[in-house]
Amino acid sequence: MENNQYKLLLVEDDTSLGYLLTEYLGMKGFELRWIQAPEEVMPLLEQRAFDLLILDVMMPGKDGFTLGREIHERFPGLPFIFLTARSMKIDVLKGFSVGAVDYLKKPIDEEELVVRIEALLSRLETTSGQEPHTVQQLGRYTFDSLNQKLEFEGEELSLTNRESELLAYLARNSNRLCTHGEILKRIWGRNDYFNRKSLNVFITRLRKLLERDASLKIENIHGQGFIFRMPANGD
Amino acid sequence: MENNQYKLLLVEDDTSLGYLLTEYLGMKGFELRWIQAPEEVMPLLEQRAFDLLILDVMMPGKDGFTLGREIHERFPGLPFIFLTARSMKIDVLKGFSVGAVDYLKKPIDEEELVVRIEALLSRLETTSGQEPHTVQQLGRYTFDSLNQKLEFEGEELSLTNRESELLAYLARNSNRLCTHGEILKRIWGRNDYFNRKSLNVFITRLRKLLERDASLKIENIHGQGFIFRMPANGD
DNA sequence: AATGCGGTTAACGAAAGGTTAATGAAGTTA
DNA sequence: TAACTTCATTAACCTTTCGTTAACCGCATT
DSSP, X not given: OOOTTOEEEEEOOOHHHHHHHHHHHHHTTOEEEEESXXXXXXXXXXXXXXXXXXXXXXXXXXXXXXXXXXXXXXXTTOOEEEEESOOOHHHHHHHHHXXXXXXXXXXXXXXXXXXXXXXXXXXXXXXXXXXXXXXXXXXXXXXXXXXXXXXXXXXXXXXXXXXXXXXXXXXHTTTSEEEHHHHIIIIISOOOHHHHHHHHHHHHHXXXXXXXXXXXXXXXXXXXXXXXXXXXXXX | OOOTTOEEEEEOOOHHHHHHHHHHHHHTTOEEEEESOGGGHHHHHHHSOOSEEEEESSOSSXXXXXXXXXXXXXXXXXXXXXXXXXXXXXXXXXXXXXXXSEEEESSOOHHHHHHHHHHHHHHOOSOOSSOOOOEEEETTEEEETTTTEEEETTEEEEOOHHHHHHHHHHHHTTTSEEEHHHHIIIIIXXXXXXXXXXXXXXXXXXXXXXXXXTTOEEEEETTTEEEEEOOOXXX
């Protein structure tokens, strides 16, 4: 089993379980980073891309669910698994509702954990919750997704977070239908009525921002999603 | 919670559990079809699109794993969940290895099942079991079913949802009789007077869209259905 | 000729999309 | 800490789209 490509982050305060899982998952070929304090998670996520997080629910300092929600809001699309000693229904519900992709009850069966991790990772086409940062040509515009700038003939426009993320996604998937579900899942983390409304607002804004090059178009496919049309970079 | 759009297929020989889950999931807003014999699965899957399958592992006549493997081979991308009385590790491994996306041990906690189903469905942006998306040549037209576009000599026509679905179905089954029942079941989900009327309208629209290549014809077989005639792509 | 199926066109209305403005949370500055 | 700023979200309102339904006509089968 070649799991070498996958980077996991384990957040578990219990030393013996943490040690056990580190050993076992390491043996199984995963690249695993184990931390014990929930406060370290966010700084770490900003530095490095992980493929999957494993979070203990019961930890000192910070509630696992709260942490899960924060992660899901900040990095939607980044999958995580909850581990818990508790097995009450309310917990399972809560876990999934904040965006967990799986949920295991202690005592942990390491073998099952590995199987579930592999099953999850093999299904998620995305290997990280973030778009890669690039500078690219969009028609006669130059788009710098890291600095969130859009330049047109020497004039520089600043984009907001969301504008930049959405444009990056559309640009990376140009000339094909991007469904609402796909976009919302990826950028908002959740596909619901309000986020769909929000998406519409941002589509309007991007259209306005891109209107100076008529060769660029964000086309709507009724009931399906959008296609970002741009010339096949021969220009 | 709006689960109305999702179609589930439950394969469970145990009558009391089957009944319980049918009731409970129905109450939760899922459209659920329950069958008891594993042999019925394949014919049903060919007729209708489901979003998710729930399979009992222990059934008379056919092993659940075998069934799972067959489903996975025939309809890759169609997600399914295993239910099992057994809880041995070997089973969990086996379940995931044949393509299952989740695995629950009996006794089933219905609430947890619902939560896991919702979590799964919300993650899979693709409601699979549908037509595969392709770009193909239809006479002198090029049909892109993903982007819902029909191109003729550089000119691009946009298709609506239904137009595109119907054309995709006819193209995939070209040069053979597609009965009304078959088409309506597959694309409208239901064969009744009004949908048959609707089908006629769409046949007219497709004929209009395809009229520029005389080698393409949608032929009517009185009282039976339609045949989409197209040259056997030697061109 | 009678019956009903199929073809065509038009019209309707619900749902989706587009746009602009208001709101309010979080961060920044004074 | 109060006044500003910034920006995503929510609201309000209008326009467009498209599947359905209806109306009507012609043609096939008996």
